[in-house]
Amino acid sequence: MPETQRPHPGPSPARAAKTALRDQLTTARKRRSLEEVAETGRRLRDHLLALPEVRRAATVASYVSVGSEPGTGLLLEALHAQGKRVIVPVVLPDLDLDWAVHPGTGAGLATRRGLLEPEGPPLGVDAIATADVVLVPGxxxxxxxxxxxxxxxxxxxxxxxxxxxxxxxxxxxxxxxxREVPVEPHDRPVLAAASPRGITPLSARGRGPAGG
Structure with a gap:
């Protein structure tokens, strides 16, 4: 008699809710005008450069924006002009992140998986721990x-x-x-958000992952 097979579990409620929210947010971003994307980049640059933590930082971990992401190009240029070391991610085959030094210009960037990544030598996945400030997409x-x-x-x-x-x-x-964001056990919170209106402090106190 064949062994009874258990039904394959479907995605968790949080994961399903994330997928729906992600689709909604991605669609909304695609509708943003080039003018809004550019103006957001200018304001983000100004707000972040005014932060004492960024002014004091020797190394900043950031990323190279693409498409309708809030622009980081002007910010990266300004950080380089201030003599800061900027590291940006390189996506590995297992979707972990290695890091490399941003070249300061687009000439040292290559397009991989639809992302702009530096062509310089990899620094290792632990290089993010050397950054004084970490700027992440979302x-x-x-x-x-x-x-x-x-x-x-x-x-x-x-x-x-x-x-x-x-x-x-x-x-x-x-x-x-x-926004209301579904949370899974592996999710890691950030301490603040930067948007055109300014820097918004955030707090993970009092809330754990869904089901925890």
Whole structure:
């Protein structure tokens, strides 16, 4: 008699809710005008450069924005002009993040998997721990600091390597801050959000992952 097979469990409620929210947020971003994307980049640059933590930082971990993501190009140029070391991610085959030094211009960047990544030597997955400030992408964040990204889990693994107390900031549009975000046990919160209206402190105190 053949062994009775158990039904394969479906996605958790939080994961299903994330997928629906991610689709909604991605669609909304595609509708944003080039003018809004550019203006958001200018305001993010100004707000972040005014932060004491960024002014004091020797190394900043950031990323190279693509498409309708809030622009980081002007910010990266300004950080380089101030003599700061900027490291940006390189996505590994297992979706973990290695890091490399940003070249300061687009000439040293290559397009891989639809992302712009530096061509310089890799620094290793633990290089993010050397950053004085960590700037991360996302699609939305809640008031407790839990963000939703594109679904690969890259940044949750990377954030787990960031020392406690290091400023971690997600870059977003105004209406993506303070959203209701489903949380899973592996999710890592950030300490603040940067959007065109300014820097919003966030707090993970009092809220744990769903089911925890």
């Amino acid at each position: 699609l939305a964040v809640d008031d407790a600091g839990y963000r939703i990204g594109k679904g690969g889990g890259c940044y949750d693994r990377a954030l787990a390597r960031v020392p406690v107390g290091t400023p971690t900031i997600v870059l977003l549009y105004d209406d993506e801050v303070g």
